[in-house]
Amino acid sequence: MKQSFQVDERGYYGDFGGAFIPEMLYPNVEELRSRYLDIMAEPAFQKEFQFLLKDFVGRPTPLFKAERLSAKYQTNIYLKREDLCHTGAHKVNNTIGQILVAKRLGKNKIVAETGAGQHGVATATVCALMGMECIVYMGAIDIERQAPNVARMRMLGAQVVAAQSGSKTLKDATNEAMRHWINNPVDTHYIIGSVVGPHPYPDMVARFQSVISEEIRIQLQEKEGRDYPDYVIACVGGGSNAAGAFYHFLDEPRTQLIAAEAAGKGVNSGHSAATTFLGRPGVLHGSKSLLMQTEDGQVIEPYSISAGLDYPGIGPMHANLSSTGRARFFGITDAEALDAAVECSVLEGIIPALETAHALAVFEKLHAKPEEVIVVNLSGRGDKDLSTYQQHLKLND
Amino acid sequence: MTKMNRITKLFAEATEPILNVYATAGYPNFGDTMTVLHALQEGGVDIIEIGMPYSDPVADGETIQQSNQVSLDQGMTVAHLFEQLKAMRQTITVPVLLMGYINPVLQYGVEAFCKKCAEVGIDGVILPDLPMAEYESEYQAIFEQYGLYNIFLITPQTTDARIAQVDAISNGFIYMVSSASTTGAKTGISDIQETYFKRINGMNLKNPRLIGFGISDRASFLKASESAAGAIIGSAFVKLLGQAQDLRGEIVSFVQSIKGKK
Numbered sequence: 001m002k003q004s005f006q007v008d009e010r011g012y013y014g015d016f017g018g019a020f021i022p023e024m025l026y027p028n029v030e031e032l033r034s035r036y037l038d039i040m041a042e043p044a045f046q047k048e049f050q051f052l053l054k055d056f057v058g059r060p061t062p063l064f065k066a067e068r069l070s071a072k073y074q075t076n077i078y079l080k081r082e083d084l085c086h087t088g089a090h091k092v093n094n095t096i097g098q099i100l101v102a103k104r105l106g107k108n109k110i111v112a113e114t115g116a117g118q119h120g121v122a123t124a125t126v127c128a129l130m131g132m133e134c135i136v137y138m139g140a141i142d143i144e145r146q147a148p149n150v151a152r153m154r155m156l157g158a159q160v161v162a163a164q165s166g167s168k169t170l171k172d173a174t175n176e177a178m179r180h181w182i183n184n185p186v187d188t189h190y191i192i193g194s195v196v197g198p199h200p201y202p203d204m205v206a207r208f209q210s211v212i213s214e215e216i217r218i219q220l221q222e223k224e225g226r227d228y229p230d231y232v233i234a235c236v237g238g239g240s241n242a243a244g245a246f247y248h249f250l251d252e253p254r255t256q257l258i259a260a261e262a263a264g265k266g267v268n269s270g271h272s273a274a275t276t277f278l279g280r281p282g283v284l285h286g287s288k289s290l291l292m293q294t295e296d297g298q299v300i301e302p303y304s305i306s307a308g309l310d311y312p313g314i315g316p317m318h319a320n321l322s323s324t325g326r327a328r329f330f331g332i333t334d335a336e337a338l339d340a341a342v343e344c345s346v347l348e349g350i351i352p353a354l355e356t357a358h359a360l361a362v363f364e365k366l367h368a369k370p371e372e373v374i375v376v377n378l379s380g381r382g383d384k385d386l387s388t389y390q391q392h393l394k395l396n397d
Numbered sequence: 398m399t400k401m402n403r404i405t406k407l408f409a410e411a412t413e414p415i416l417n418v419y420a421t422a423g424y425p426n427f428g429d430t431m432t433v434l435h436a437l438q439e440g441g442v443d444i445i446e447i448g449m450p451y452s453d454p455v456a457d458g459e460t461i462q463q464s465n466q467v468s469l470d471q472g473m474t475v476a477h478l479f480e481q482l483k484a485m486r487q488t489i490t491v492p493v494l495l496m497g498y499i500n501p502v503l504q505y506g507v508e509a510f511c512k513k514c515a516e517v518g519i520d521g522v523i524l525p526d527l528p529m530a531e532y533e534s535e536y537q538a539i540f541e542q543y544g545l546y547n548i549f550l551i552t553p554q555t556t557d558a559r560i561a562q563v564d565a566i567s568n569g570f571i572y573m574v575s576s577a578s579t580t581g582a583k584t585g586i587s588d589i590q591e592t593y594f595k596r597i598n599g600m601n602l603k604n605p606r607l608i609g610f611g612i613s614d615r616a617s618f619l620k621a622s623e624s625a626a627g628a629i630i631g632s633a634f635v636k637l638l639g640q641a642q643d644l645r646g647e648i649v650s651f652v653q654s655i656k657g658k659k
Contacts, residue, residue, distance in 0.1 A: 018528070018531065019528060020499060020526045020527065020528060020531070021526060021528065022455065022456040022525040022526055022550065023525065023549070023550040023551060023552055023555060023574070024456065024550075024552050024554075024574065024577060024578075024579075026528075026552075026554075026555070026559075027552075027554040027555070027556070165459070165462050165463075165466075166452060166453065166462075166466065171453065172453075175453050175454075175455050178455045179455060179456075179458070179579045182455070182456065182577065182578065182579050183577065183578045183579060183582055184577075185554055185577045186554075186577075280504075281503075282500045282503060282504065283498075283499050283500045283503065283526065284453060284500065285453075285455075286526070291500070293500070293504065295474075295504065296474040296475060296476070296501055296504060296505075297451075297475070297500040297501035297502070297503065297504030297505070298451065298452040298469060298501070299452045299453050299500075
């Protein structure tokens with residue numbers, strides 16, 4: 001089915017996308033581009049993918065009616081429980097899919113980047129499952145900040161390499177992973193963790209994550225007697241969980257798409273990661289999108305309390321959803337996200353990831369009607385953020 | 398407008414292997430750009446490639462990355478670089494290329510950039526992350542209007558069909574990356590690489606080739622030049638810039654040693 005907010009034949013979403021890569025990466029990216037749709041359509045691939053999603057990841061994840069949150073905001077709020085996926089977040093939907101693609105491309109080594117470590121853990125997990133060698137690049141600063149996830153990756157048998165270049169965070173880990181791929185083009189597949197990178201990555205990752213909106217449609221039909229919500233809310237860093245939650249509603253005019261970006265200490269505070277508010281069109285990591293940058297075109301290091309949202313760009317699909325007005329973007333501050341995390345914890349018994357908390361902070365601003373139905377993608381669980389919560393919420397006092 | 402591009406002239410008239418040296422702009426110090434250019438020319442370089450620093454240079458290894466960061470930290474921008482180069486053609490006679498990544502060029506404005514290149518006397522550009530298809534559909538006409546050559550890269554993994562496409566769209570020369578790597582990652586030329594060089598030589602391309610990546614001294618320069626019109630030195634020279642006590646003197650003797658004129 002051809003959908004208007006989907007990628008076109010040239011690898012673009014409106015003005016955004018493409019494959020801005022050095023020639024050294026061209027053969028790999030071109031091989032992937034020319035084969036990913038055929039591979040994903042193979043019955044044997046689908047069978048293996050669906051089997052692993054069910055028995056390894058634990059899908060389908062529940063769509064849970066959050067009664068106390070609904071009562072507070074006088075509307076109908078459903079939580080899509082991606083936090084219940086194996087490894088604690090939606091990231092694994094994509095890594096399962098990509099490692100199956102990698103196998104069919106004849107690759108036996110995997111390289112990946114990670115910020116907070118969630119995608120790194122999800123990649124290390126599927127590499128262990130498939131017996132593939134795994135190298136994860138992680139910014140030197142993030143390695144210090146996210147020690148538990150570093151330990152998890154190592155326990156799963158992955159090699160974690162510190163990215164020492166630039167600002168030593170996610171952007172630089174991505175650069176290092178791309179450099180690693182340039183230096184090892186034949187036997188290695190690069191598993192990108194978000195809907196970023198050169199075409200076909202944004203589309204491929206969105207397709208693997210689209211299981212989220214596919215399930216929402218079925219589950220909502222059972223619970224509400226209609227297969228679309230009035231709103232879908234998701235947080236956006238690069239934007240993979242949002243792409244997955246929006247996917248089947250992209251061309252459903254009755255559904256409003258709502259994206260929550262990290263506004264850090266305030267959109268205009270100079271400490272923010274709200275790309276659609278602060279970015280201009282530019283090229284980073286192989287695609288044209290909105291990008292936080294200086295007037296000279298140098299990439300600005302963003303800030304957010306959440307390590308999964310402090311990315312200076314945004315996936316090209318989301319840049320298009322923003323610039324066409326198809327999706328509404330909210331900038332959520334650190335403080336608003338922390339409040340929302342506490343609210344979800346005490347009202348629903350679910351401690352969300354800090355990234356997810358940004359999406360939960362939107363209820364306050366949405367003013368939904370009592371008869372309307374909201375689905376928020378609860379993209380990850382908050383265990384990994386406990387030390388941040390302890391520090392900011394003074395839980396040890 | 399019919400003035401022959403300096404690159405074309407150089408390749409047409411060269412009687413010995415062509416040496417192209419890469420230097421990061423504004424490195425080691427912000428004001429060193431013209432000093433480096435003059436010393437390179439004095440030493441006998443054939444082409445100068447000036448690196449426009451970028452925060453995220455994915456095709457570059459550690460040495461060039463670090464020089465980019467130092468230069469940016471010292472305040473270098475595309476606009477500052479053009480300012481430093483504005484009187485370049487009063488003294489610099491060799492062809493000069495700008496190498497960099499597409500984003501700063503997009504922010505400067507592609508047409509404004511090409512116009513400025515023509516004004517200061519830049520002969521060509523190397524933008525590794527500008528894909529051929531994008532160049533053809535969006536920018537080729539602008540580049541040609543200003544007489545600016547866009548130099549494309551090929552690698553050992555580039556297919557013959559694609560090399561033929563690159564040859565058709567190229568002017569000046571083709572940048573032949575010696576191995577699958579980032580800059581400065583490997584040194585020397587292996588037998589496998591020679592097989593690749595021979596394959597390319599057998600294709601009868603209309604454009605001459607320069608070999609880059611892994612060239613660091615006279616031996617590797619001569620070795621590469623057996624299979625191409627010449628070679629490109631980047632990381633090894635940037636390393637020298639980072640450590641030089643006598644910047645001009647060391648650059649001159651480095652170039653002379655590569656060219657065998659000492």
